[in-house]
Amino acid sequence: MLVSAKEMLEKAKAGHYAVGQFNINNLEWTKAILQTAQELNSPVILGVSEGAGKYMAGYKTVVGMVNGMLEELKITVPVALHLDHGGYEACYKCIEAGFSSVMFDGSHYPIEENVEKTKELVKVCAEKGLSLEAEVGSIGGEEDGVVGMGECADPKECKMIADLGVTMLAAGIGNIHGKYPANWQGLSFETLDAIQALTGDMPLVLHGGTGIPADMIKKAINLGVAKINVNTECQLAFAAATREYVEAGKDLQGKGYDPRKLLAPGAEAIKATVKEKMELFGSVGKA
Numbered sequence: 608m609l610v611s612a613k614e615m616l617e618k619a620k621a622g623h624y625a626v627g628q629f630n631i632n633n634l635e636w637t638k639a640i641l642q643t644a645q646e647l648n649s650p651v652i653l654g655v656s657e658g659a660g661k662y663m664a665g666y667k668t669v670v671g672m673v674n675g676m677l678e679e680l681k682i683t684v685p686v687a688l689h690l691d692h693g694g695y696e697a698c699y700k701c702i703e704a705g706f707s708s709v710m711f712d713g714s715h716y717p718i719e720e721n722v723e724k725t726k727e728l729v730k731v732c733a734e735k736g737l738s739l740e741a742e743v744g745s746i747g748g749e750e751d752g753v754v755g756m757g758e759c760a761d762p763k764e765c766k767m768i769a770d771l772g773v774t775m776l777a778a779g780i781g782n783i784h785g786k787y788p789a790n791w792q793g794l795s796f797e798t799l800d801a802i803q804a805l806t807g808d809m810p811l812v813l814h815g816g817t818g819i820p821a822d823m824i825k826k827a828i829n830l831g832v833a834k835i836n837v838n839t840e841c842q843l844a845f846a847a848a849t850r851e852y853v854e855a856g857k858d859l860q861g862k863g864y865d866p867r868k869l870l871a872p873g874a875e876a877i878k879a880t881v882k883e884k885m886e887l888f889g890s891v892g893k894a
């Protein structure tokens with residue numbers, strides 16, 4: 608059964624480790640992530656962007672697929688199904704479809720409007736037992752077509768949104784989505800420290816986990832990050848393994864064209880990436 612991300616993140620924050628959010632794109636992705644979490648006895652959050660939801664034929668299809676897998680694959684570790692960077696309407700659609708967690712990305716609204724809409728969603732999510740992630744300050748890079756810079760959030764605004772009763776808070780600390788440019792300045796630990804000082808026990812979320820050096824990840828966890836989003840890294844691993852298979856001509860040998868064979872190396876590559884991240888984040892054995 609899907610669970611809210613609240614308990615797993617509170618435990619992570621108290622225990623100084625982080626739970627990975629791994630974004631899913633299809634059945635192979637979902638299966639690889641769930642199997643790895645189970646194998647490593649780690650809690651896990653499956654992230655679904657609006658674009659990926661659309662690609663997978665809608666949120667109800669996603670909920671059906673994930674719930675089916677939890678049962679058929681006998682997954683017993685805590686799993687949350689989470690809308691990633693949801694707009695106001697997408698949040699309601701996912702709540703209705705059976706997601707156990709949503710992120711309302713109100714970062715592009717003026718702070719007053721972000722506060723109003725977040726307040727409303729806090730109430731709805733509390734009634735239905737879902738966890739809610741809010742974002743303050745835009746997180747750089749490309750988010751479903753929206754490009755931002757690696758900005759830093761205002762700690763006072765973070766405190767204001769945290770006090771509304773959200774479950775977890777994403778704040779820009781110089782992180783960006785996608786691949787990091789060569790001239791990236793690194794994470795602003797000063798900002799993170801200031802945010803944690805004001806928000807206390809609130810689990811903080813680090814978006815754009817791909818390509819942040821391991822020592823920075825560890826430092827961020829020490830400063831209160833309890834959820835780290837990984838998306839691009841699984842995509843790159845999947846693409847590289849699939850490329851290797853095709854370039855070796857394996858799809859032309861025997862029944863190598865069978866999708867169950869063609870997509871297998873990519874799925875294995877996702878598993879390896881997820882394992883590496885769970886080990887780095889410290890969530891192994893914490894289910």
Ligand SMILES: [Zn+2]
Pocket residue numbers: 692746750784814815836
């Ligand atoms: Zn993000």
